[in-house]
Amino acid sequence: DNTYNAGELSAFDERIAKGIDSKDYDYVVEPKIDGLAISLRYESGKLTQAATRGDGRTGDDVTANVRTIKAIPLLLTNAAKAPETIEVRGEVFMPKASFAELNLLRADAGEEPFANPRNAAAGSLKLLDPKITASRKLSFFAYSIGQASTPFAETHWQALEKLKDFGLAVSSNIKKVEDIEAVLKICLAWEDKKNTLDYQIDGMVIKVNRFDQHETLGSTGRAPRWCISYKFPAEQAETTVESIDVQVGKTGTLTPVANLAPVQLAGTTVKRATLHNFDELKRLGVCIGDTVLIEKAGEIIPQVIEVRTKKDQNREPFPIPIECPICKGPVEKDPEGVYIRCVSDTCSAQIRERLNYFVGRGQMDIENLGPALIDQLVETGLVNNFADLYKLQFGPLAELPRMGDKSAENVMDSLEKSKRRPLWRLIAGLGIRHVGSQSAEILADVFTTLDSLMEADAEQLTEIDGIGPVMAESIFEYFRNEKNKAIIAEMLAAGLKPEKPQEKTALTLAGKTIVVTGSLTNFTRQEMERTIKDNGGRTASSVSKKTSFVLAGEKAGSKLEKAKKLGVEVITEDDFIEMIGK
Structure with a gap:
């Protein structure tokens, strides 16, 4: 999780004190390096694998290229003192001097310069030729341990000291401090x-x-509770609005985007910035030709903050669309009255965005189907929906410009492999409003088959822990739509057969939602969460009426009190062990 000011840091500190029911704790503060996260696996002291951290589930094997980075040892120092197997996590980055040198070389060669050191590091690490990677002068800092075959440290600070003893580079700017006031001072x-x-x-x-x-x-579904990022204030810059476009997203949302005179911001050349929605555009009063202040929201998405100078006080504001800018179809405001949406099922912009999302790594993960090919498939009419992907024929695909037999064969192979993806990936890929990958996993675990999910009503969906009423209604409406049902039927007829989650109906905790609180004796918190999942249950971070029971260890605190207040069953660790038969 991120925090942006002293008040939020203090709130984090209060949560820590409450969570461990003690003031006996200290902090480690370290720079958040803007690079590419990787995991290094060492066995018997030897580097055996390096992989990018990816989306938390999958990453790229970059072992050959990582071996060229001088800051990463191929053999650990004092290897005899290291665990037999250890996973080291850290950040690969490109120093500013190396970045400047690389862009000069690219300019001399007539190549496009990299936008920033992070992009340069990521691109360099994924090159096919390790010799080129070696020439890019990448560096690395280790920042944590992932897994180890045997424990070798009791604190994060000790672990970092051990990593240094093993010959791994660790930032010299990491500090150990006693309280949140010292943390804020360092930040x-x-x-x-x-x-x-x-x-x-x-x-x-x-x-x-x-x-x-x-x-x-412990942790929430998104992040550990014992860790937080203090983000520096977003960098800002002034520039001129040259024009305004309207983008159409995968659910039909129309988003105004300002095209800007190029400006440097947070290490990147920015040419476009979002205006979010038409209410925000009206509030800001942005017109073409105005000088505006922009910043990177969360250091990622450029956005217009305010108008600094009006070019013409009498200029008409940008008109609110009365039709889709792409398909010229009808538009309407959503129920919340914030966003304008194209409601045409045949809008090519929506089709493109939906398909790009569907094939993405976080969804169906279909290789060899990038945005350029998706554009071709839509423009030629070969693909208009998800089902059409699985009805593609080799001949017409190979005849597309810049394709050929080999590329077409790779696409067909990737599509065939995707037919047996896990059910949650398919649910996520459908692009149902408000449903992300985590919600998709919950739905797959509860319903186990697509048919069961499609038959669920909004009330059933709302009863699931982690699925709120807005999401439930969105899911229900999606599967009630006859066109959506027809597309799904066509996909299944074309051979799509999503893998069911591991059978849980016969497991002890099938369908149970469990909140774990307090200190445990026989399990670490991670071991307990894994044991619950292996026995068919799922963990939640807070107690509600939907909680099946609370597993209370020593010093259980407020969650135990809330369980008693709501009448939720409370069990001990011994009760749990007896329940699962271990």
């Missing part, structure tokens, strides 16, 4: 001097030091 200091470093940082990472307290605090 503010680096906010002022971040540009003095030879690498880019976009904030600071604050971690509770003791590993046993990590176990007590």
Whole structure:
């Protein structure tokens, strides 16, 4: 999770004190390096694999290229003292000097310069030729342990010291401090001097030091509770609005986007910035020719913040669309009255966006189907929906410009492999409003088949922990739509057969939602969460009426009290062990 000011940092500290029911804790503060996260696996002291961290489930094997980075040892120092198997996590980055040198070489060669060091590092690490990667002068800092065959440290600080002893590079700017006031002081200091470093940082990472307290605090579905990022204020810049476009998203949402005179912002050349929606555009009063202030929201998406100078006080504001700019179809405001949507089922912009989302790594993960090919498939009329992908024929595909037999064969192979993806990937790929990958996993676990999910009504869906009423209604409406049902039927007829989640109906905790609180004796927190999942249940971070029971360890605190208040069953660790038969 991210925080942006002293108040949010203090709130984080209060949550830590409450979560461990003690003031006996300290913090480690480290720069948040703007690079590419990777995992290194060492066995018997030897580097055996390196992979990007990807989306949390999948990543790319980059072992050959990582072997060229001088800061990453191929053989650990003092390997005899290291665990037999250890996963080291860290960040690959390109120093500013190396970045400047690389872009000069690219300019001399007539090549497009990289936008920023992060993009340069990511691109360099994924090259096919390790010799080129070696010439890019990448560097690396280790920042944590993933897994280890045997424990070798009791605190994060000790682990970092051990990693240094093993010959791994660790930032010299990491500090251990006693309280949140010292944390804030360090964060503010680096906010002022971040540009003095030879690498880019976009904030600071604050971690509770003791590993046993990590176990007590646990994690949410998104992130660990014992860690938070302090993000530096977004950099801002002034520029001129040259024109305004309207983009159409996968659900038909029309988004105004400002085309800008190029300006440097947070290490990137920015030419476009979002205006979010037409209410926001009206509020800002942005017109073509105006000088505006832009910033990167969360250091990622450029957005217009305010108008600094009006070019013409009498200029008419940008008109609110009365039709889709792409298909000229009808538009309407959504029920919340914020967004305008194209409601045409045949809008080519929506079709493109839906298909690009469907094949993406976080959804169906279909290789060899990039945006350029999706554009061709839509423009030629070969593909208009998800089902058409699975009805593609080799001949017409191979005849497309810049394709040929080999490329067409690769696409057909990728599509064939995707027919047996896990059910949650298909649910996520459908692009149902409000349903992301985590919600898709919950739905797949509960319903196990697509048919069962499609038959569920909004009331059934709302009863599922993690699925709120807005999402439930969105899911229900999606599967009630006859066109959506027809497309799904065509996909299944074309051979799509999503894999069911592991059978859980016969498992002890099937369908149960469990909240774990307090200190455990026989399990670490991660072991407990895994055991619950292996026995068919799922964990939740807070107690509600939907909670099946609360597993209370020592010093259970407020969650135990809430369970009693709501009448939720409370069990001990021994009760749990007896329940699962272990």
